[in-house]
Amino acid sequence: MDAAPNCAICNAPPYPECPCESERLMVAVKQAEHRAMDARLDEIRDWVISHARQHILNAFERLGASRKQAHATYLNSLPNYAVYMQYSGHPPIHPIYITQLQQQISEAHAELKRGIDADWRASVLRYPEVLDYFYSLVSLRLPDEHSPRVAEPPFAAAGYVDRGYDHSRLGKEKKKKRRESSVAPNGMREVLAQRLRGPPPVPTPPVQAGGFSRPPGPYYH
Structure with a gap:
């Protein structure tokens, strides 16, 4: 008997392989990435853009300062x-x-403007290189394969019971088990104590008038 399961999505037989599960897996992966990574990626993107933009502006200002100094000279x-x-x-x-001097001054100003535009264009065109550099400084690492958090995730510790992967629910289950384990010994001690005490005493029947007399002994007063 072939124990291979049918498709979990459309219940098609296992052979030939149905694409439903692979397609749904990719959808689930994208949804998980959205939940886990979007906020982190936004933070990284903002950091990279901020530092790249500041570097481009600093570089442009240095170029501009040199060009303005040459213009003044x-x-x-x-x-x-x-x-x-x-x-x-x-x-x-x-x-x-x-007139001649004014023409020379006008040409120098025009040349300065062309140079500033060229410097700005050259600076902006470096964005891909600068962005790659700052992105390379961001550290993303996978956890160690032997880490207990990888080898024994919460749902594995729960025995893969179909209860979902809600950490808060798992915490409640653990607290419930601890309460039950703390209550059980107390109940057991009560049962053992009752056994050690023995059966409850049998009440003494009342003595009727004119009946038998009590024999002497230490238990009769």
Whole structure:
């Protein structure tokens, strides 16, 4: 006799293998992952994004600081620039020089803007590399196969009785067993005490008037 069970979902015979159980298992796995991992994954994701974004901003600011310093150095090297700034754009020099200087300043500003945009683009495009790095710092480990919590989970300790895997219920069952074990010895001690005391005493019949006299002895007073 073949003891292989039928499909637990549709009750189809075991051969050929029915896909129902595998499909339902994957559904159950996804539901279990949702219950066990979603909150943890949200926490990890927020941590990674926060650190990656801060790194990208820091890198961009360093690039920008170097570029702005080079821009300022170039402007200060232009002829008549110091006088131009001293007189707030209206220096006492020939208009031809002023026009030429203004054109050079405008081109320098445009080049600075192009450089800043390029630096920002280069920084943002590094997100995949930076995200991979910070995700690699997160430690996820499986428990030891010889751990008692793996080898003897709560439902195994309960003898795989079909009571579900509710830890609170298992705790109540253990408390109930402890109460029963504490009550049983007390009842047993009472039974043993009754046996040691022997049967209850038989009452003495009343003495009628004119009846027999009590013989002398230590038990008659």
